[in-house]
Amino acid sequence: MEFGVNASTPSFSELVRTFARIGCLSFGGPAGQIALMHREVVEERGWVSEEQYLHALNFCHFLPGPEAQQLATWIGWKLHGWRGGLAAGLLFVIPGALVILGLSMLYAAAARLDWFAALFLGIKAAVLALVVQALLRIAGRALDTRFKQGLAVAAFAALALLALPFPLVVLGAGALGFIVAALRPDWLALKPIAAGAPLPPRPWAASLRAVLVWGAVWVAPLVLVLVTLGRDHVLWQVATFFSQLAVVTFGGAYAVLAYMAQEAVGTLGWLGTGEMADGLGLAETTPGPLILVTQFVGYLAAFRAPEPFSPLVAGVLGAALTTWVTFAPCFLWIFTFAPWIERLERSARLKGALAAITAAVVGVIASLTLWFAGHLLFRQFDAARSADLPFELPVWSSFDGRAALLAGLGAVLLLRLKWGVLPVLGVTASAGLLLAQF
Known part of the structure; x- marks a missing residue:
């Protein structure tokens, strides 16, 4: 299961663009997020196989933390090593983190x-x-x-x-x-x-x-x-x-x-x-x-x-x-x-x-x-x-x-x-x- 370049491996910039889009659209909790990644990465682009995707999902369930974000990190690692894992994992989190920060500021100011x-x-x-x-x-x-x-x-x-x-x-x-x-x-x-x-x-x-x-x-x-x-x-x-x-x-x-x-x-x-x-x-x-x-x-x-x-x-x-x-x-x-x-x-x-x-x-x-x-x-x-x-x-x-x-x-x-x-x-x-x- 080492990462490697093959016919379906995207360029790093294509990986970044795809996960930036996923990060902005990943509503609906882990079930919706996992389904969204499956459609984008397995069904539409064929970057990983169905079997690899399900094995990785089972693996992420073993770990503490959010399984959807870890699955995104694994996909990036599979395709482009540490650099890909870091990019995919961060892009999955950053859009929501920025929105939550803004809402937290509003909440603290208006809670009374x-x-x-x-x-x-x-x-x-x-x-x-x-x-x-x-x-x-x-x-x-x-x-x-x-x-x-x-x-x-x-x-x-x-x-x-x-x-x-x-x-x-x-x-x-x-x-x-x-x-x-x-x-x-x-x-x-x-x-x-x-x-x-x-x-x-x-x-x-x-x-x-x-x-x-x-x-x-x-x-x-x-x-x-x-x-x-x-x-x-x-x-x-x-x-x-x-x-x-x-x-x-x-x-x-x-x-x-x-x-x-x-x-x-x-x-x-x-x-x-x-x-x-x-x-x-x-x-x-x-x-x-x-x-x-x-x-x-x-x-x-x-x-x-x-x-x-x-x-x-x-x-x-x-x-x-x-x-x-x-x-x-x-x-x-x-x-x-x-x-x-x-x-x-x-x-x-x-x-x-x-x-x-x-x-x-x-x-x-x-x-x-x-x-x-x-x-x-x-x-x-x-x-x-x-x-x-x-x-x-x-x-x-x-x-x-x-x-x-x-x-x-x-x-x-x-x-x-x-x-x-x-x-x-x-x-x-x-x-x-x-x-x-x-």
Whole structure:
């Protein structure tokens, strides 16, 4: 699976033009983005074969981080090595990152206005419907055995009822899947690994170079922040938190959001509960991976504790730093492990770990759905009654009928009428503004 020039290999400039276009049109979450790349790269141009594309997609599912962006990076690496991977991966991210930065600035400036709150009440209602849709889709695809269903239930209980850390739940599921794949592969519905052609030599040297180079790229801004601002500054907290997140972000943005909410809202106090849903709503309206919601969180965290900078400068630095430590690891994973893709495809235990993680992610998203629903539909939570519990209890009299009505509208449009994401967001946001008049 080494890259190489053949009859269907594009020039570097053609690769750049194509991925610049993909980066500007990659709406609709990972499913839509993967379909768009398939049409552009496999069907229309024939740059990679169907088999290579599917193998690479399976490989990207093994890795933490946004699989669509990593797939774009792999395509660039396959066609033009490191230079191609860097160009394709960056062009997939940069358009959406710039749009999210602009929207984050607008949000921070206008968040206290009544009309803005009404607008985002509608957007949050649509986000709840989107999370429910993601839950149903992933559950329908992933929970095909009783064991996987049990893993999903256990992950939900661990997060929603016991408040266990997200990394512990996901990595624990992966370790369990690794073991079960060797002992009872039928519990995970694993297919037998077909024998293939002789494997190429192990590419240790290329992988070691990638680890050293991209490890340094990843760490460089952390060192700069540590030396200039110290451990107590919010930018250091942002850099270390999102670097940690980059290692455990299995399951996509919806799964990661549960962990971000747990830490950024509850532990670090960077933003409020409703603002997290607002951020995902912004990410849903822009091109690029949904994980760009992290940039919104990083912007608000630095904007609200800006010293010694102005709020605007601090926010931009926080957003840029967050994006750097979120996506630099993606290049590290791809450039380190892409030469091993054939070997990884033939590892039953790794397939078992991935299947178990995917099942656990269903429970993670279910806990996120419950969290979203609670903070959308209720304005207050009972601190006294929740003090001795690992979860919050709502004040039932604070039920928000407008939010419930908007969430119902979003669910009908998205789940029943099968509308697209952008039309649903537009309708629910407009309905939120309309209801505010009454």
